[in-house]
Amino acid sequence: MLTLYHAPTSVCSQKVRIGFALMDLSYESRMLNLQAGDQFDPDYLKLNPDAVVPTLVDDGLVVVESSLILAYLDRQHFGGRLMPSEAGARVRAEHWLLRCLPIHAAINTLSFSTAMRGKILAEKTSAEIDALAARFPDPMMGKKRKDLILNGLASPYVAQALIYLRRLFTDLQNELEEGPFLNGASPDISDVALSAYVDRLDRLGFSGLWEDTFPRVGAWLEAWKAVPAYAQGITDHLPPGSAEAMKAGGSAHWPELALRWRELADGTH
Structure with missing residues (x-):
C-alpha cells in the first residue's frame, strides 16, 4: 500500500x-x-x-x-521507465533531480516574498510571525521564512533565487532543442521533477522571466498542460479561488521583480 x-x-x-x-x-x-x-x-x-x-x-x-x-x-x-536508459541522458536526468533542491528553494523564496507574504502579514501579528519561524526544525529555514515575510523582494534571498532561476532557464532552453520535452517527445523523470516549479512561477504571474529570452521554456510548459497527468497532479487539487488569489498576489510584484531580473541579465545587480 x-x-x-x-x-x-x-x-x-x-x-x-x-x-x-x-x-x-x-x-x-x-x-x-x-x-x-x-x-x-x-x-x-x-x-x-x-x-x-x-x-x-x-x-x-x-x-x-x-x-x-x-x-x-x-x-x-514502474520498471524504471521514466529514467532514461542511455548513459549520458541518465546522468543528465540524475543531475536535474539533484538540482531540484536549490530550484525549490528559489521557488519558495519568490512565493513567500510576493503572493504569500501579503496574506501572512494581513493575518498574523509580529509575535505570531516570530512563533511561526521558531517552529521550523531547521532554524535557518525559519530565519529565511521570517526575512521573506518582513522584507519581501528586498530580502537578500531573492538575489540568490534569481541567479538559480536564470541558470535553470538557460539550461532548459539549451536542452529543449530536440523536442517538447527534455528527452524527446514524451516527459521523463526530469520533466516531472521540474514541472511544478515552473508552473508555480506561471501561476504567480511571473512568466515574463522566460517569455522573451527563453521561449522554449514556455513551449515546454504548454506541452505539459496537454498531458492529463499535469491536471491530475496540480489543477485538480487547487482549492477554489486559490489560483486567482495567487495570480493577483504575485502579479502585483511583477514590475519590481522584472526590474531585478533585467538588472541580473545586464550584470548590474
Whole structure:
C-alpha cells in the first residue's frame, strides 16, 4: 500500500502527484493543511523530521524528498521507465533531480516574498510571525521564512533565487532543442521533477522571466498542460479561488521583480 502525505498547493507535492498520475499508480491520500501547521504534528514529525511535504510510505518504508520519491516510485513500481536508459541522458536526468533542491528553494523564496507574504502579514501579528519561524526544525529555514515575510523582494534571498532561476532557464532552453520535452517527445523523470516549479512561477504571474529570452521554456510548459497527468497532479487539487488569489498576489510584484531580473541579465545587480 502506497500512502502519500501531501498538501494541495505544495510544489513538491504537485510534482509527486504528477509522477503518480503519469505512472498510473494509486495511493492512499493523507492531505495536510500546512497553514494550520499539520506538518508540525508530533506523529508526522516522526515520519518527516524536517516538517515538509510530501512523504511517501510504502508498506512501512518511509521515503522523503520529492525527487527521491519520484525515483523510488519509478524504480520500484514502474520498471524504471521514466529514467532514461542511455548513459549520458541518465546522468543528465540524475543531475536535474539533484538540482531540484536549490530550484525549490528559489521557488519558495519568490512565493513567500510576493503572493504569500501579503496574506501572512494581513493575518498574523509580529509575535505570531516570530512563533511561526521558531517552529521550523531547521532554524535557518525559519530565519529565511521570517526575512521573506518582513522584507519581501528586498530580502537578500531573492538575489540568490534569481541567479538559480536564470541558470535553470538557460539550461532548459539549451536542452529543449530536440523536442517538447527534455528527452524527446514524451516527459521523463526530469520533466516531472521540474514541472511544478515552473508552473508555480506561471501561476504567480511571473512568466515574463522566460517569455522573451527563453521561449522554449514556455513551449515546454504548454506541452505539459496537454498531458492529463499535469491536471491530475496540480489543477485538480487547487482549492477554489486559490489560483486567482495567487495570480493577483504575485502579479502585483511583477514590475519590481522584472526590474531585478533585467538588472541580473545586464550584470548590474
